[in-house]
Amino acid sequence: MTQAHENREVRYEPDESPPLPVALGAGLQAATVIVAPVVLTVVIVARIADQAESYITWGVFAALVISGLTTALQARRLGRIGSGHVLIMGTSGAFIAVCVAALVNGGPATMASLVVVSSLFQFLMANRLSWLRRVFTPVVAGTVIMLIAATVMPLIFDALTDVPAEASDAAAPIAALVTLLAVGGLILRAPPAFRLWSPVIGVAVGCLVAAPFGLYDLDPVLDASWIGAPFSSWPGLDLTPGPEFWELLPAFVVVTLVGAIETLGDGVAIQRVSRRVPRATDFRVVQGALNADGMGNLLSGIAGTLPNTTYSTSISLAEVTGVASRRVGVVIGAFFLGFAFLPKAAALLISIPPPVAAAYMLVLVSLLFVQGAKIVVQDGLDHRKALLVGVSFWMGAGFQNQWIFPDLLGEGFLGVLFGNGMTGGAIVAILMMAFMEATGSRRKKLDLPLDWDALPKLEGLLRALASRSRWDPALEDRLVLVGEETLSSLLAEEDDSSTEPRHLVVTARPAGDGVELEFLCGSGRENLEDRLSYIRDAQEIPDAREMSFRLLQHYASSVRHHKYHDVDIVTVNVAGPR
Numbered sequence: 001m002t003q004a005h006e007n008r009e010v011r012y013e014p015d016e017s018p019p020l021p022v023a024l025g026a027g028l029q030a031a032t033v034i035v036a037p038v039v040l041t042v043v044i045v046a047r048i049a050d051q052a053e054s055y056i057t058w059g060v061f062a063a064l065v066i067s068g069l070t071t072a073l074q075a076r077r078l079g080r081i082g083s084g085h086v087l088i089m090g091t092s093g094a095f096i097a098v099c100v101a102a103l104v105n106g107g108p109a110t111m112a113s114l115v116v117v118s119s120l121f122q123f124l125m126a127n128r129l130s131w132l133r134r135v136f137t138p139v140v141a142g143t144v145i146m147l148i149a150a151t152v153m154p155l156i157f158d159a160l161t162d163v164p165a166e167a168s169d170a171a172a173p174i175a176a177l178v179t180l181l182a183v184g185g186l187i188l189r190a191p192p193a194f195r196l197w198s199p200v201i202g203v204a205v206g207c208l209v210a211a212p213f214g215l216y217d218l219d220p221v222l223d224a225s226w227i228g229a230p231f232s233s234w235p236g237l238d239l240t241p242g243p244e245f246w247e248l249l250p251a252f253v254v255v256t257l258v259g260a261i262e263t264l265g266d267g268v269a270i271q272r273v274s275r276r277v278p279r280a281t282d283f284r285v286v287q288g289a290l291n292a293d294g295m296g297n298l299l300s301g302i303a304g305t306l307p308n309t310t311y312s313t314s315i316s317l318a319e320v321t322g323v324a325s326r327r328v329g330v331v332i333g334a335f336f337l338g339f340a341f342l343p344k345a346a347a348l349l350i351s352i353p354p355p356v357a358a359a360y361m362l363v364l365v366s367l368l369f370v371q372g373a374k375i376v377v378q379d380g381l382d383h384r385k386a387l388l389v390g391v392s393f394w395m396g397a398g399f400q401n402q403w404i405f406p407d408l409l410g411e412g413f414l415g416v417l418f419g420n421g422m423t424g425g426a427i428v429a430i431l432m433m434a435f436m437e438a439t440g441s442r443r444k445k446l447d448l449p450l451d452w453d454a455l456p457k458l459e460g461l462l463r464a465l466a467s468r469s470r471w472d473p474a475l476e477d478r479l480v481l482v483g484e485e486t487l488s489s490l491l492a493e494e495d496d497s498s499t500e501p502r503h504l505v506v507t508a509r510p511a512g513d514g515v516e517l518e519f520l521c522g523s524g525r526e527n528l529e530d531r532l533s534y535i536r537d538a539q540e541i542p543d544a545r546e547m548s549f550r551l552l553q554h555y556a557s558s559v560r561h562h563k564y565h566d567v568d569i570v571t572v573n574v575a576g577p578r
Contacts, residue, residue: 010276010324013275016325017325017327018328022323023327023328023331027328027332029199030088033313033361034088035064035336037091038090042060042306045096045103049104051108058235058305062304064336065336065337065340066308067089068336070295070296072329072332074310075087075332075333076326080287080291082288083267083270083286084326085285085324086317087311088314089310090309092259094255095306098248098252099306099307102248107235107238109235109236110238110245111304112235112238112302113237113238113239114252115252115297115300117249118297119256119297119301122293123290126260126290126291129283133562136264137433138281138378138379139375139433140388140426140433142265142373143393144262144372145368145375146372146393147393149372150369152361153362156362159354160176160354160358160362163355167214171213171215175209175353176206176359179209182206183360198321199320202359203352206355206359207353221348225344226342227341227343235304258423260293261430262312263286263309264289266311266312266314266315267286270318273319274318280562282563284565287565293308312368315371316367376389388429391428391432392426392429395424395425396421396426397421398421440509441510443518444461444464447503448505452491454487458483458487462480465508478574482572483517483572486517487504490504503521504519505521507520511573514557514574515576516573518570520567520568521568522567556574559571560572
């Protein structure tokens with residue numbers, strides 16, 4: 001029902017400050033791992049679309065600057081923008097197909113305008129996330145995270161064998177295997193102090209082994225300048241959009257929303273790996289992550305480079321290193337900015353041999369897949385959710401590998417939309433969840449002030465629902481008791497200095513063999529789900545208010561408390577007759 005008190009190997013929580021050498025080390029290794037995909041995604045898209053070298057140089061520079069600024073913003077948080085956790089930002093692979101189409105058909109200025117307009121939908125989603133809670137659920141978010149891993153893994157396998165034609169046949173297998181053994185061995189058996197450095201040590205060992213085979217090419221490093229910024233290459237914005245803009249806008253909006261679901265999943269997952277003792281998911285953190293992601297997309301559009309997104313490897317890095325301090329997020333952002341203005345430093349990292357980078361990414365993406373599965377399982381699986389996860393995951397894999405009617409999809413709008421497994425699978429998951437919600441039992445609704453005067457009306461609603469479900473008197477009394485104790489728990493958090501009570505909306509509906517109650521009210525101070533978790537093992541009752549929590553914990557089959565900026569939502573399930 002509530003989260004268990006399992007202790008995680010977290011060395012530094014978000015609000016703790018590690019020593020500067022630790023922060024610099026963790027930040028450098030994260031930036032080292034992430035900077036290559038940030039840069040290479042821009043390069044790949046621009047070269048597929050046959051863009052000029054001057055645009056490629058500008059696109060890489062702008063992507064690094066915006067990734068650095070938004071990574072720091074995610075960590076430090078500015079008002080409602082930012083998660084307050086280490087969520088690394090970088091160019092989004094989900095946009096590759098639509099951005100290539102925009103560059104080919106309209107050029108960089110058209111792509112920039114499309115990114116700016118579609119970013120506004122992400123701000124809208126963050127602001128109204130509580131309205132979308134029944135569709136963008138943890139099951140959908142966890143499935144999208146699993147799809148990210150499934151989408152990226154084929155690229156990783158391809159990179160394992162990406163070596164020059166003249167290289168020895170043994171070069172790629174040996175470099176990849178040594179890197180995998182070094183990273184995996186340190187994660188599995190090294191003490192915490194060495195586990196922190198496992199990414200750097202593993203990649204360094206892999207590069208040392210790869211160098212004698214000629215896999216580490218220093219020419220790009222030697223040719224790169226020490227300091228530089230290509231400000232003169234900014235492509236500008238298209239303020240008079242043509243037909244190609246309107247044709248591609250729906251695809252950009254859909255991909256933006258799918259990317260937002262990825263960020264939603266990352267915002268949920270990073271909270272789970274950043275605390276020694278798990279807490280209930282705070283959806284205000286998720287809203288902040290979405291706003292920062294939207295800000296990254298908006299800035300990317302203005303700058304004329306590829307859109308931003310949170311990198312799900314942030315979760316794996318936090319889990320591997322045990323460092324989740326906000327200070328590290330700021331350091332990572334600073335390193336990105338440094339790489340942007342120091343082309344030689346960026347070239348040094350980009351020159352890491354693909355088999356070495358792929359072996360390390362194999363570890364991170366594997367951990368990411370497991371995190372997605374954990375989110376799905378911890379939300380509770382019944383046959384409906386299991387079907388949603390299974391069908392959407394395998395359809396996403398089918399779209400990614402072009403196993404599902406590739407000739408029918410073609411290269412137009414549908415081909416762009418379903419050409420990416422994460423996008424296709426996410427659309428399937430959203431549609432299935434929306435269908436489940438639309439065809440579910442009708443909800444009975446009460447609109448009340450949050451005070452004790454609401455109790456008689458609440459009791460009347462619950463007794464009528466139990467009667468229609470033909471529950472016996474004992475189960476009916478149990479349902480009424482759960483409703484009363486939930487109301488009591490919410491009232492216990494009321495601020496006595498408040499002159500006006502919070503507003504309360506209660507909905508109730510049959511759910512399987514039981515009943516689901518949902519309490520919506522203005523945002524309060526404490527999470528009831530956390531409180532239930534804290535008192536689980538307590539031997540004594542500290543004060544009279546804890547009695548309500550204990551009764552609620554005993555009689556309800558599950559309690560979920562989701563806190564948003566605009567509303568608190570407590571969902572309570574009561575099991576019916578078996």
